Amino acid sequence: VTEELDQRLVFAHRLADGARAIIRPYFRKPVAVTDKGWSGFYDPVTDADKKAEQVVRDMIANAYPKDGIVGEELGNAPGSSGYRWVIDPIDGTRAFIAGQPLWGTLIGLEKDSVPVFGMLEQPFLRERFVGSNDRAELHNSEGVTPLAARRCATLSDAVISTTHPNDHFDHSERAQFARVESACRLSRYGGDCYAYGLVALGFIDLVMEARLAHWDIAPLIPIIRGAGGILTDWHGQPWRPGANVLAAGDARVHAEALKLLAP
Amino acid sequence: VTEELDQRLVFAHRLADGARAIIRPYFRKPVAVTDKGWSGFYDPVTDADKKAEQVVRDMIANAYPKDGIVGEELGNAPGSSGYRWVIDPIDGTRAFIAGQPLWGTLIGLEKDSVPVFGMLEQPFLRERFVGSNDRAELHNSEGVTPLAARRCATLSDAVISTTHPNDHFDHSERAQFARVESACRLSRYGGDCYAYGLVALGFIDLVMEARLAHWDIAPLIPIIRGAGGILTDWHGQPWRPGANVLAAGDARVHAEALKLLAP
16 A cells, blocks of 8 residues: 555656646736626636646546546546545636736545645745645755644734635634634735645644635645644534635644634 | 936846845744744844845945935935935735745835836745836846736726735725725735736736835836836825825726725
8 A cells, every 4th residue: 555655646746747837837828808808708727727637637547547536627537446636726716817826736645535645736936735644845946845834822823814704704604713813913815725835834823714625625634734733624523525624733723713613 | 317217227126136135035934933922033024124124225325325215114314316215125024924925025216206116026936026107027037028917997807906904994994995896806815015016917907005105105106107007096196105005907997996985
């Protein structure tokens, strides 16, 4: 099993290289907005998303035909090997559209439905966050650096992040988020997947999101855990597709946030 | 006068180089957050801010001793040449602290209190947005590219940005912002100065901020104008230090936003 897994981890870098090569040229490609509006015009995100996912899926099907694949754009392909790849070609579509380099390509691997490995690839910054639950690393132009979340004893010292305080929460979730946010030192919005990378890098202490899909979060779990962090739903239970996410670099701020989230 | 100005524009790149060299190593330098909290610990922003502003001021005082200087950290030094430099060594302190590369160094030049030239330098991305009211350019590893804001006929097609929808607005401003935001296609938070760069690059259509200081905005005006955009206060009047900012890539969305901002 170790060898099966190790081979796939090396292979995952080739997948990320492939996705980077496809997606990078679409970022900050001029998009016409005319008097007739956006609709009907070239949509770089959809195009880059689908092309990248197709290429990654083809590479997997060719190398590991018995592995399952689930991706945001092209659905679920069951496998028989016990391994399943989880792909979000562009997480952070809105950041991508706005030209902000805080989106990423997510590639994860599950064994018997448990996330064992994950990657957050940022093609514009040429950064790749890689995690396997027991360890995590940043790959960039300076080489490979171990990732370690920051120690943070209390929310009053914490930097909290969510993608959008209004768009993604329902009424009661917004109130819950506001309770935790107001206990923190600093809040940042617009993070998407990149916020989890910053938890692993030791600059964000807490991330809260609502109702994330399988591909939004499964690839990030081994990175957060590998950097020493903790990721659950808002009740402290293991995350499942569709659940809310509470991710922290330090178990103490995670526990303090859970208390504030309780009814 | 043209020669006086041209010399200073060349010189401004040396100032930005100097600021980049000082600030870059402080970004994403690990900061300890311990049981005793942040206070008393090394603050990379303050340190980088002050050092960079001091170096830039020293360079100006040496090369153009009769020019005035106003900077965020080290105050106002009046001059007698009619030229005044406006410096914000790190605009977007919160992004800097959170490890997000959306902050920047702002260096502007005024002649008789009118902004004639400005730079937004991003040391981590190695990008430099440069504008002189009649034109604007992006300097990066790929060379020099002209900057042109995007045409956008209506708010319903527009991407709007503000730095923080809660922290920076008072009650009535928050309501005004919400009116404009809800008419837009997409909103993004956390922009700071970099949002104006993205207006010039053609990916954000509208920026709204409240009560910006002289150094927060004077260096950005020649970039927005040079890219074909428009920047006023929330009444359509010329911007003055302390006023709110409404910046747009297209005069049509600017006009539409002004209507929604009216009482």
